[in-house]
Amino acid sequence: MKSLLLAVLLATAEPAGFWTGPVNDPVPTTIQGGKVVHTEALAALLKSTHAVIVDVSDSPHRPENLPATTAWLPVPHPGIPGAIWIPGAGLGSPPANVEEVYRRRLAVATGNDFKRTLVVYCHKQCWLSWNGAKRAIGYGYTNVYWFPDGIEGWRQAKLPTQVLQPEG
Numbered sequence: 726m727k728s729l730l731l732a733v734l735l736a737t738a739e740p741a742g743f744w745t746g747p748v749n750d751p752v753p754t755t756i757q758g759g760k761v762v763h764t765e766a767l768a769a770l771l772k773s774t775h776a777v778i779v780d781v782s783d784s785p786h787r788p789e790n791l792p793a794t795t796a797w798l799p800v801p802h803p804g805i806p807g808a809i810w811i812p813g814a815g816l817g818s819p820p821a822n823v824e825e826v827y828r829r830r831l832a833v834a835t836g837n838d839f840k841r842t843l844v845v846y847c848h849k850q851c852w853l854s855w856n857g858a859k860r861a862i863g864y865g866y867t868n869v870y871w872f873p874d875g876i877e878g879w880r881q882a883k884l885p886t887q888v889l890q891p892e893g
Contacts, residue, residue, distance in 0.1 A: 743859060744852040745817030748783075752855055752873055758862040759869040764878045767844065770870070771805075776842035777834040778808040781815035781857035782876070783847075784891045804889035805846070805879055809834060812891050814860065815845075815853025826893035827857075828864055839865045846872035846879075 739753045755761060762770060770776060785799040804810060813819050814827035835841035843866050845858040850873065858871035872878075880886060 743817040743856045746852070748815075748852045749848075749850060750852065752850055752852055754873075756855060756858055756862070756869075756871045759858050759871050762844065762870040762872050764872075764874045764882045764884070767870070767872055767874075767879075768882070768884055770842070770844070774842045776844050776870075777831070778805050778844045778846070779814070779831070779834075779857065779861075780804045780808045780810040780876070780889060781845060781847050781853050782810065782812065782851075783853065784810075784812035801888040802891075803876060803880070803886035805844075805876070806885055806887045808846075808889055810889040810891050811857075811893050813893065815847055815851075815855075815857035817852075817856055823893060824860075827860065830892060831861060831864065831866070835866070840867055842868045842870065844870045844872055846875055849873070849875040849877040851875060 737751045737753050739755060739757060787797045791797055802810065809830060811827050811830055813823035843861050845854050845861060847854040854873065854875065855871060858869050861869050
């Protein structure tokens with residue numbers, strides 16, 4: 726029992742770098758250099774600031790075993806209204822082109838204001854948003870919020886969503 730508790734505590738500690746393990750493992754409760762925000766507080770924050778909201782969820786991929794002659798349409802991706810969706814930006818080691826899109830898109834969305842409020846999210850208990858927030862902090866943004874409740878927490882609170890289109 727003691728070793729299980731120790732394993733859980735170690736699994737949820739902030740890593741020194743980006744998380745490269747399974748994205749749906751337990752996440753920490755903190756993010757060094759940023760702030761953790763939960764649903765009710767985020768809803769209030771968005772009413773009082775002009776935050777840049779970033780969804781770093783993965784985008785759906787066409788199933789590998791689906792015949793080429795079969796039509797495939799991904800399901801709509803609900804997000805927090807006004808969010809920009811940059812799939813791949815929350816990976817532990819994103820491809821260079823994805824990281825460049827993320828850096829450039831944040832610069833445009835914030836008007837190169839490194840003090841502008843950024844909110845990064847994806848799904849509940851998902852490391853992609855933690856990595857995405859940590860990456861923004863590493864770029865020099867100083868007012869970064871990580872929303873670990875994800876779109877599931879947002880929807881559970883019956884807050885509005887809009888369908889997002891992936892960028893990048």
